[in-house]
Amino acid sequence: MRKAILFGEHSTQAPAIARYIDRDRFDPSFAELSGPDMMRFDLVVPLSVPQIEAARGANAAGRRRAVLPRPELVALCDDKLACNQWLIANGFADHVPALLGPEPDRFPYIRKARHGDFGAGCAMVRDAAAAAALGPIDAGSFHQRAVPGADEYVLHLLRIDGAIRFTLCYRYDMGTSLAVRGSGEPARSTTPAEPGVALPLCTAILEAMGYEGTCCFNYKLEDGQPQLLEINPRFGGSLVGEVSAYVQAHLDAMEPIAP
CATH class of the missing domain: 3.30.470.20 (ATP-grasp fold, B domain)
Incomplete structure (x- = not known):
């Protein structure tokens, strides 16, 4: 099953990620990072500094969906x-x-x-x-x-x-x-x-x-x-070409948060 990945909106990075990401492995979405909708994703990736704080809401219900500074x-x-x-x-x-x-x-x-x-x-x-x-x-x-x-x-x-x-x-x-x-x-x-x-x-x-x-x-x-x-302290623009490797490494390293 493909992993559902939520990226924050970004005028240049989001279109590039949509072009480069491996859709055989990942199902990407792009939206403002807020609310309980983040809970349905396997990984949440902010693309700008202002999005980082909002992404913290993805870590709830004993599951880690974002690793953030x-x-x-x-x-x-x-x-x-x-x-x-x-x-x-x-x-x-x-x-x-x-x-x-x-x-x-x-x-x-x-x-x-x-x-x-x-x-x-x-x-x-x-x-x-x-x-x-x-x-x-x-x-x-x-x-x-x-x-x-x-x-x-x-x-x-x-x-x-x-x-x-x-x-x-x-x-x-x-x-x-x-x-x-x-x-x-x-x-x-x-x-x-x-x-x-x-x-x-x-x-x-x-x-x-x-x-x-x-x-x-x-x-x-x-x-x-x-x-x-x-x-x-964020996702850098030149990372988009290797976004699939980055996402996979991120998922491989994450474990559920203890309740």
Whole structure:
């Protein structure tokens, strides 16, 4: 019997999942995540940060249908400045590009919105003229050293009951060293990659957080070591092509919650 999978609505990811998922094994649905209707599914997968809280209602009646990070960890990872500060405070400072003050005098650097997806609110500041054009920074943004290199990586991880159950890594070729990947600057190509040294690092971070559920790390390599750009506490867009493997790994790792 096919497993019934409920995904949250998403304007780009939901159509892609519908195209790629193995319908011989899975019966996918897409809807807003709310109410008792979630109880009829074998697995519930939120596709955005706001959907995570609603998905918690899927775990009821002694059965686990969703593995989700704790609310405080969702909030931490969703705040890029707070997440960087947590990483520095918990022994991972070597993998965090330096945080800068409100008026950096060394270029290039990046101005980042504390909240947002796909490059929203982020700008590469290459010189004093670009800084002046942006104007003063506000409390919703921060400055950080720009990591050089045209290659950016994403590592998708699923952690359930303290163990990594699924990994998937891609390399984005941005074509230029200081691009800000997003809707304005898409990758020229996306190719599978081996996570290498990033996997034990990211696993250690999730262990230190006590993180359970789905996430993705974005990073660059500098002198062979990962420099973390952000941690997203959600299903990442480039996971859609391997959604069947992800769903199967998720189902295989889940067990009923004790009454």
